[in-house]
Amino acid sequence: MTFSFVATGDSLITLRQSVHDEPEFLQLVEIIRGADAALTNLEMLLHNYEEECYPAAECGGTYTRAPPSILHELIWMGFDMYSTANNHSLDYMYGGLFNTIKHLEVAGVPYAGTGKNLAEARQPAYLDTGIGRIALLSACSTFADFGRAGDARRDMHGRPGLNPLRYEKWYEANKSSIEKLKQLREELNLPDVHQSEESYHFMRNKFVEGNSPGKHTKTNKRDLEGNLESIKDALKQSDWVIFSLHAHEGLPHDSERPAEFIEEFARAAIDAGTTCFVGHGHHAMRGIEIRDGKPIFYSLGNFIFQNETVFKMPAAFYKRYDLDPYGGKVSTAFDARYDTKPRPGYQEHRWFTKDDKYWMSVLPRMEFEDDRIVDLVLYPIELGQEKPRSQRGRPMLADEVKGEKILGIIKKLSEPYGTEIKIEENKGILKL
Template sequence: MSTKFIASGDCFITRAVPENGYSGFTELKSLIESADVRFTNLEMTFHDQEGYPAAASGGTWAMSDPRMLDEVCKYGFNLFNTANNHSGDFGQEGVMATIKHLKERNLVFAGSGKNLREAARACYLETGEARVALIGITSTFDPAAVAGGPSLDLIGRPGLNPLRFKTYHHVNDEHFRMLKELAEISEINNLRTLKTQAGYLAPLPDDTYPFGKLTFKRTEKKEHNETVLNQADLERTIQEIKEAKRQADIVLVNLHAHEFLGLDMARPAEFLRIFAKKCIDAGASVVIGHGPHELRGIEKYSDGLIFYSLGNFIFQTETVERQPAEAFTNMGLSADSQVGDLMDKRSDGGTRGFVAQKTIWSSILPMWEVKDGKITSVVLHPIDLQQQEPRSRRGSPRPTKSEEILLQLRALSKEFNTEIRIQDSKGYIDMNESK
């Protein structure tokens, strides 16, 4: 017997599904419900102002009525991630309120919890043929949103499961010298110097130099940027995968990540590629990525699959009901402005930003089948989020027969040596071909 999976990217839902659905809804729902395991990323907090707006957000302060969880479920999903850059938009109270509303509905989710142990723990979905585990983690977040572990004297902190990393900028001798000169002139490192002298910070090696929050290394090789995984976060995840592999038949890892290479948002950062492969090595079957709101390539690795980003599924950011004062004042508006004013200003009347970016408004739903622990088939179903519709209806998904998004994904996947065959407006990946 086999188990069928389907997954989507970001679900930023602010509007109910119409009573009688909408064009393409029934077809989409039937597709999703044809799978045993049906995953989406909840890029939203769900509560009725049960948390306080955080000082910083993931962009838009993401809060939706708890009843929107019921609307998400109308699409047929039964497995959810809550670790992303919006998890902490309403502080620890918002985290716990969202968890409360998820549990009231008996929804299976991973990625956040009342402490780090709970946030990092796998959740388990029971299906007819397999028990499936999901671990949720994110590399994109405000530091205040990170879950904390308890000490001997204090309880842990509610929040998300973090994947931290460090960026090193490797520069040649000349640039290293210039960096030091600029630091001395600007006095940007004075506080760090005093903390190091007082013993609160450890001295850095001679070939490493800070510049404010940045860290530079001297190199004799080609100048480049390097991203390095936080070993504690990596090890915690690997151990949880190994435990989940003992307790379930199939393990999934969900990774929410915005980080990219150079100026190309579609290319995942170095540390994300390393992390995803280590997850497969530890026993995960598939790594499901999202975060940049657009597609990234697909990589076959060992016997597993890595979807570096599935883009958007529901993207209704423009019709969020409430925003805090900072959302308006950060855009040069008065604190008593309306949400419509904010959206008009941010998009310059719909001419820039996400609303004008074509790749934001189309994506795929990958469906794959696992038999005896092996992925036997992969089919990619394109979806359209109706960019051409007005704000009031934009962002709701429907199936599409356009092959443009599949051609884009095929081009993105060439970097990973993954071939995508396009036939009858669907994409196919042969898992039997050499990897």
């Protein structure tokens, strides 16, 4: 069987798309509509600030929300599958989560990654098409811990939330460095806890003696096994399996490379039967790997990036920037967010408007024969960084000048994986 598939990174959508008619935009829409299936990461909650939608004390940065009608803009563009596990899934607590789920179900579109308990959040969703059945699974590694879905029991409800992919981290150091940490602990009179023959714990960090100095990560065993089990289940019930992972984590001094556990899990997912692995969350591109004839996109970056035009922000957002939490205007809050540093303890976001890597990406269109990829074309897209706030963030096919730059970046990012990309006629062609 032949199967064509289009995937994108993050859709932080707040504005209508269907009112626009530029050729570069409509051509992009036609590429999406022309595939047998198209997936995007819905990094936006759908609600009308109902009484049950309380802003969380900890959110993913922006408190993302759009009117429920915005979902139909994505449907109009051609998207028929939605991943919902991301660091914004619980920005408005359970009320925001449940309203989003309700509107997806009313629209009748498959979604995966969130639910009333862990079993629901981890279960596959299915898209039935004339050429076969496609399964979607979705997980997230970057989240506030309260957002993690939990198991139900016969005598207790489960916890609503997202499908987690947790990871363990440790630091490798030589014996001399670990001895210095022990000496410092004594000087600071810190408690000597959680020590063992294999590792030393200092300031809540685990240190292991070894020859590969630096931070290391591996996938949490329980989440690894649980997600691989869901993949194997989906494989029995469908013709193709798509896995979508939302992950911010990168290497300590090279954020363009995914953290070790992401590569570990992506490869394990392919080995378990995943047809295509789609990563996002980093808000910029990362490399492409082909494993056993199946693609791994470590990050497709932003597809729609309209988080500056969210209608309202809660008082806590204004307090980050020492603004009036009661009478301040949302435009002033976003001015401050991109022009000043927040209060200590909050992440900076000034680079979002200043670094062009957040305003470019690629749209991959794939052709599969059975479960092996036979054709992969990358279309460069740009999101209008230079435009005013009211207009930027909407994707269009890039012109040849910008396209050459975008394709050159993804080509370089993919080289460490042995992936060859040929650039011709403003498209990236993967050598398979």
